[in-house]
Amino acid sequence: MAASSGAERAAHTIQELLANPYVKKVVQDQAIRDNARVAYDSAREAIDRVKGSDSPLSAIFDDRKLQAELAAAGKSLAEARGRLVEQGRRKRHWGRRVLLVVVGAGAALALSESLRNKALDLLFGAEEEFDYVSTTAPPAAEPAAAAAEPAAPDAAGPEAAEGPAGA
Numbered sequence: 001m002a003a004s005s006g007a008e009r010a011a012h013t014i015q016e017l018l019a020n021p022y023v024k025k026v027v028q029d030q031a032i033r034d035n036a037r038v039a040y041d042s043a044r045e046a047i048d049r050v051k052g053s054d055s056p057l058s059a060i061f062d063d064r065k066l067q068a069e070l071a072a073a074g075k076s077l078a079e080a081r082g083r084l085v086e087q088g089r090r091k092r093h094w095g096r097r098v099l100l101v102v103v104g105a106g107a108a109l110a111l112s113e114s115l116r117n118k119a120l121d122l123l124f125g126a127e128e129e130f131d132y133v134s135t136t137a138p139p140a141a142e143p144a145a146a147a148a149e150p151a152a153p154d155a156a157g158p159e160a161a162e163g164p165a166g167a
Helices: 002-019 021-028 030-052 056-062 064-085 094-111 113-124 141-148 158-166
Strands: none
Touching: 002 021, 021 030, 021 064, 030 056, 030 064, 056 064, 094 113
16 A cells, blocks of 8 residues: 555656646757756766866866866756746837827926927927018108197197287
């Protein structure tokens, strides 16, 4: 009975492992397995080179073959991890970014008079300074001056305004 309970536990453990998404990817993807194998082989050779040297520290810094093996192991591990973890592409949210830029630009134009003037100059051209010259003839200056002066009543009355001719 101990054998059947051990077999049952082993089967249950294998089922749990196969339910793990990472284990599924490793089982299904040959490239992940190849990268893991290359990384293991490179690391094993690097360890053997360090063990065979007199000074591990000098081997790490001076041995070019050891450095190449470590680099190959790191590269293979990075590739395996990249394929294993492969996260879905993030949504770009271009619409949100465009909306944010448009709202920011609108707020800047609304709040900054100098920026607003620059934008208007770019759109419609620079505002030209000019003196207005009318194409029609202006009215006579004398009637306008006479109309502008109100008639003030004199103390002598209307007869005094006529002068000696009326006497």
